[in-house]
Amino acid sequence: MNQNLTTDRQTFVTHLECSITGERYEADQLHGLSRAGRPLLVRYDLDAVRTAISRDTIEARPTDLWRWRELLPVRHTSNIVSLGEIETPLVPLTKSGGPNVLVKDEGRLPTGSFKARGLVMAVAMAKELGVTKIAMPTNGNAGAALAAYATRCGIETIVFCPDDTPEINVREIAMQGARVWRVNGLIDDCGAIVGKGAAEGRWFDFSTLKEPYRIEGKKTMGLELAAQFGWKLPDAIFYPTGGGTGLIGMWKAFDELEKLGWIGSERPKMFAVQASGCAPIVRAFEAGEEHAERWEDASTVAAGIRVPKAVGDFLILRAVRESGGKALAVGDPAILKAVDAAAKQDGLLLCPEGGATLAAYHQALNTGLVDEDDKVVLFNCATGLKYPMPEAPQALDRTRPIDFDAL
Numbered sequence: 001m002n003q004n005l006t007t008d009r010q011t012f013v014t015h016l017e018c019s020i021t022g023e024r025y026e027a028d029q030l031h032g033l034s035r036a037g038r039p040l041l042v043r044y045d046l047d048a049v050r051t052a053i054s055r056d057t058i059e060a061r062p063t064d065l066w067r068w069r070e071l072l073p074v075r076h077t078s079n080i081v082s083l084g085e086i087e088t089p090l091v092p093l094t095k096s097g098g099p100n101v102l103v104k105d106e107g108r109l110p111t112g113s114f115k116a117r118g119l120v121m122a123v124a125m126a127k128e129l130g131v132t133k134i135a136m137p138t139n140g141n142a143g144a145a146l147a148a149y150a151t152r153c154g155i156e157t158i159v160f161c162p163d164d165t166p167e168i169n170v171r172e173i174a175m176q177g178a179r180v181w182r183v184n185g186l187i188d189d190c191g192a193i194v195g196k197g198a199a200e201g202r203w204f205d206f207s208t209l210k211e212p213y214r215i216e217g218k219k220t221m222g223l224e225l226a227a228q229f230g231w232k233l234p235d236a237i238f239y240p241t242g243g244g245t246g247l248i249g250m251w252k253a254f255d256e257l258e259k260l261g262w263i264g265s266e267r268p269k270m271f272a273v274q275a276s277g278c279a280p281i282v283r284a285f286e287a288g289e290e291h292a293e294r295w296e297d298a299s300t301v302a303a304g305i306r307v308p309k310a311v312g313d314f315l316i317l318r319a320v321r322e323s324g325g326k327a328l329a330v331g332d333p334a335i336l337k338a339v340d341a342a343a344k345q346d347g348l349l350l351c352p353e354g355g356a357t358l359a360a361y362h363q364a365l366n367t368g369l370v371d372e373d374d375k376v377v378l379f380n381c382a383t384g385l386k387y388p389m390p391e392a393p394q395a396l397d398r399t400r401p402i403d404f405d406a407l
């Protein structure tokens with residue numbers, strides 16, 4: 001058994017807070033969005049955390065996600081259904097990236113994507129708060145992680161995905177015990193179905209940012225980066241942005257770490273990377289808007305970031321602007337070229353969304369937003385093995401003479 005999970009946990013949650021009005025909500029109660037229709041953020045008694053533990057305490061523990069338990073919301077260890085949430089490695093991408101480019105390879109997590117971070121937390125909290133039935137719209141990976149964790153603790157799940165979701169995602173969701181429906185629409189159309197059922201009391205709505213705890217799980221990416229960089233942070237982070245949970249979560253993590261006195265006030269430039277075929281955040285960033293309008297006719301090979309409308313849009317835009325970063329769009333050809341380059345030159349198979357961050361890095365380098373000396377982290381959010389690959393059609397007939405020179 002994982003040492004980080006052997007004792008009953010302590011938590012330091014004080015309350016939740018509306019991300020737009022600051023209105024206060026009680027901890028230990030089931031919440032969706034705030035009354036203002038915006039995400040709720042979990043708040044902790046950080047002074048008490050500082051007294052209870054130090055950076056050394058953290059470093060003495062096994063490196064997985066649960067070493068951060070005092071900064072996470074789950075009250076009782078018994079509510080955690082773990083599938084082995086390891087700390088993900090930083091893999092240098094020397095040839096296709098550059099001398100200072102590291103990939104945080106989230107494809108190593110359970111269910112092959114970083115959605116596991118958010119869902120392991122959200123499902124534990126759902127269990128703690130007595131939820132028995134959950135529904136979710138997904139572009140694939142979130143549904144797979146939900147299905148895995150919820151099935152493991154006996155919570156019923158119904159998952160809705162756009163009908164062109166990668167086939168492997170739909171099948172893994174079904175395999176892991178959810179009821180999965182292919183819907184002739186986009187993720188926000190699926191979200192509308194989930195919302196309607198939730199309003200009728202049929203299930204609890206697990207859409208991105210519509211329950212408060214996925215951010216807390218995704219926050220661990222920022223905590224891990226701080227520890228991996230020796231309690232400093234990289235100069236720039238390139239994050240493939242759909243709903244933006246991870247970007248918002250990391251930004252929150254950095255704030256909490258600074259309040260603990262574990263890092264300084266320096267921050268990485270945050271680059272929110274989107275596909276040119278679905279770039280609502282980029283459009284809003286460039287127009288100087290605080291919120292992003294829905295992107296019509298969204299289309300891209302990077303299914304995970306095909307999100308036409310994000311409920312946390314203003315939180316993404318705020319973090320990117322405060323950091324001195326930018327929202328960047330890259331086209332599908334550049335995405336596929338980047339995936340190919342990382343695989344062929346560096347032996348690392350990225351998912352298309354990860355490819356988008358590599359393409360965006362080169363764009364940022366060419367336009368002077370970052371330079372070669374900057375320490376850069378690209379997020380590869382899922383294993384490349386989940387996505388279609390080009391054919392490799394060559395066959396060898398062993399019963400005929402073999403031309404070894406031609407192999």
Ligand SMILES: *Cc1c(COP(=O)(O)O)cnc(C)c1O
Pocket residue numbers: 113115141142208240241242243244245246247304305351353354381382
């Ligand atoms: C969900 C997902 C994203 C987008 O993550 P958000 O935090 O929702 O913006 C990016 N890449 C992959 C592979 C995903 O599954």
